[in-house]
Amino acid sequence: MTPTELAPRFFIAVAVILAFCRVVSWLLAKVGQPPVVSEMLAGVLLGPSLFGLLLPGVSHAVFPPALLPVLYVVGQIGLVLYMFQAGYAFMSHRQGRLAATAGTISAAGVTVPLVLGALLVLLTDHAVPMRKPGVSLGVSAAFVGVALAITAFPMLARIITERGLAGTRHGSLSLAAGAVDDGAAWLLLAVVLSFASGRARPAVLALGGVLVLALVVWFAGRRVTRALFESEGIGDQGRLLGTVALLFLMAWYTDEIGLYAVFGAFILGVIMPRGERADRVVDTLTPIASTVFVPLFFTYSGLRTEFGLFGDPKVLAFALACVVLAIAGKFGACWGAARLRGESNEVALRVGALMNARGLMQLIALNVGLDAGIVNSALFTVLVLVALVTTIMTSPLLAWLERRAPRPAGLDSKIVASANVP
Numbered sequence: 311m312t313p314t315e316l317a318p319r320f321f322i323a324v325a326v327i328l329a330f331c332r333v334v335s336w337l338l339a340k341v342g343q344p345p346v347v348s349e350m351l352a353g354v355l356l357g358p359s360l361f362g363l364l365l366p367g368v369s370h371a372v373f374p375p376a377l378l379p380v381l382y383v384v385g386q387i388g389l390v391l392y393m394f395q396a397g398y399a400f401m402s403h404r405q406g407r408l409a410a411t412a413g414t415i416s417a418a419g420v421t422v423p424l425v426l427g428a429l430l431v432l433l434t435d436h437a438v439p440m441r442k443p444g445v446s447l448g449v450s451a452a453f454v455g456v457a458l459a460i461t462a463f464p465m466l467a468r469i470i471t472e473r474g475l476a477g478t479r480h481g482s483l484s485l486a487a488g489a490v491d492d493g494a495a496w497l498l499l500a501v502v503l504s505f506a507s508g509r510a511r512p513a514v515l516a517l518g519g520v521l522v523l524a525l526v527v528w529f530a531g532r533r534v535t536r537a538l539f540e541s542e543g544i545g546d547q548g549r550l551l552g553t554v555a556l557l558f559l560m561a562w563y564t565d566e567i568g569l570y571a572v573f574g575a576f577i578l579g580v581i582m583p584r585g586e587r588a589d590r591v592v593d594t595l596t597p598i599a600s601t602v603f604v605p606l607f608f609t610y611s612g613l614r615t616e617f618g619l620f621g622d623p624k625v626l627a628f629a630l631a632c633v634v635l636a637i638a639g640k641f642g643a644c645w646g647a648a649r650l651r652g653e654s655n656e657v658a659l660r661v662g663a664l665m666n667a668r669g670l671m672q673l674i675a676l677n678v679g680l681d682a683g684i685v686n687s688a689l690f691t692v693l694v695l696v697a698l699v700t701t702i703m704t705s706p707l708l709a710w711l712e713r714r715a716p717r718p719a720g721l722d723s724k725i726v727a728s729a730n731v732p
Contacts, residue, residue, distance in 0.1 A: 311376040319377050324606065326372055330356060331605045342705050344473070346465050350669050350701060353608025354694065359617035373613055381610040386571060388603025389670075390561045393572040395596040396467040397579020398588070399476065411651040412486035418647035419487065419665050420459045420494050423639030427455035430628075430635055438628045442686040449506045450689075453679055456502055457693050458636045460495045462669040462701060463488040463576075469667065469704060480660035483653075487644070487661070492671055493573065499675055500568040506684045512568050519567025523577070531581045539587045546590060553582075553591050570674060611673040614680065615694045616687055629692040636696045637703075641666040656711075663708050669701035 311319070334355070335348035355361060362369040373381075431451035435441060441450045466488045475481035500516035538544065538552045560574030582588050620626045645662035649655065676693050679685035685693075 311374065316376060316380060319372075319374060320380055323372055323377060323381070323609075324602075327352075327356065327605050327609050328602065331608075342709055343702065344469055344705055346469065346669070347702055347705065349605045349608050350465075350673075351698065353605065353610070353612035354615050354617075354698065355612065356609050357612035357615050359612070359615055362613075363618065373609075378610060378613060381606045381613075384603055385607025385610055386561075388599045388605075389572050389607060389674075390557060390575040391595050391599030392604055393463075393575040394557055394579040395592055395600075396463075397576035398582055398592050399467070399471065399579075408482060408486050411648065411653065412483055413490060414651050415483065415487040415644050415647045415661060415665070416490040416494065418643040419461065419491050419640055420498075422643035423458040423636060424455040424498070426635040426639045427458035427632070428452060430454065430631055434628060434631075438624045439622075440625075440628060440686070440689045440692070442684060442689075445506065445684050449502060449684055452498075452502045452505070453684055454632070454689070454693070456495055456498045457672055457675055457679075458632070458639060458668075458696065459491070459498070460668055460671045460675055461488045461491045461640070461665050462667045462671045462697070463492045463572075465667050465669045465671075465701060466664055470664065473705070473708065475664075479653075480657045480664065483648070483657070484661050484664035487665060489576065491665070493569070495671075495675075496569050496573070499678065503568070503678075503682055503684075506682060515566075516568040519563070520569065523563065523567075523574075527577060527581060531577075532583070535578075535581055536583050539583050539585065546587070549587060550591050550594060554595070570678075572671075572674075607670075608673070611677060611694070614677070614687075615691050617691060617695075619688050619691050620695075622688075625688050625692065629695050632692055632696050633699050636668070636700055637666060640668075640700070659711055660708065663704055663711065666707075667701045667704045668697045672697040 331349050331352040334352040335345045338348045338351070339345075356369075356373070358369070428451040431440065431454045432447065435447055435450075440454075441447065463485075466484060470476055470481045470485060497516055497520070501513045504510055504513040535556070538549055538556075544552070557575055557578055560578045561571035562574075564574030564577075565571040579592075582592075620629065641662040644665040645658045648658035648661045653661070672693060676685065676690050676697075680690050
């Protein structure tokens, strides 16, 4: 299709996506699900699992294959802008006595599900058709392990914001641990892609690129952003344009080194100076991004998901095992790590519930694996199910925890230390 033919298809596709997301969001709000979960589920339902199954001709007309790259690119804009806001909000609620505990939670939340996922693939390889021909057993096992180890940091941030948990002990611990968790998981994914390609370049590029980025951010990042926002010769429009340029530059760099664009966006949000000028820029950028652009990425992933594959009992059994191990590994490990660090059971349970959500970042990793040729359609669909289940269960689980044991005094206001630990 030519660009002239694609443009009207893009406009009608966006209209369908936004309208459908709104309907699903309205329905799921009645059972306490936040909009981010609705957008994720709506994206899957617009794919071959429902829309394409019931109305294949209409689905192909609304979402022709040539439109997928456009949806992907526009969706990336939404993710980058949203993660920039998440980084800005995270530093607004930071506390200095979180690092050691968050690091312990993150280490446990990566290691345990990584091992469980890899073992599941190794033990079921000859019984379930999960491995793509030509891909080694080690690469498949490592990929599934990494996929289960991921925490959906953007979703986690959005759920925390929408439920009013920003500034609480468990909300801040989860944000800090989730950021480290996903950074580690993406480095591990780069290593898996290196082994899959038979080349060391992706892993070396990711590790070296992170080191260079850290040095640049440490020595120059805050100076550049401070100059942009403190200079009296630059107006609001100039600051907005300068921020977008820096944001896309950071997104480009982290994408090029294999860490994915959202991490560059999050880092820029973290190093931004706080103040009314920065608040105005963030408030201008984020509403349209989160409302219009982010749902496009969910639909892009949904168009590649086929739940009809669960008609094979072996695939269904593998999917259920993945879901159980994903929950046990992430929720259980993060809860246990928080308790070992001296956190109260109330805080530890809430941290485990929040860290268990995988949605957005797992979908990103799955698309990377599918595009790299190391994931087949059955494994892609299984892991999409894991992302859906673990994300959908987060809000009901948090609500149940609230009913079972209301937050102790101080947990629902500013950050307080629930235990005298760093």
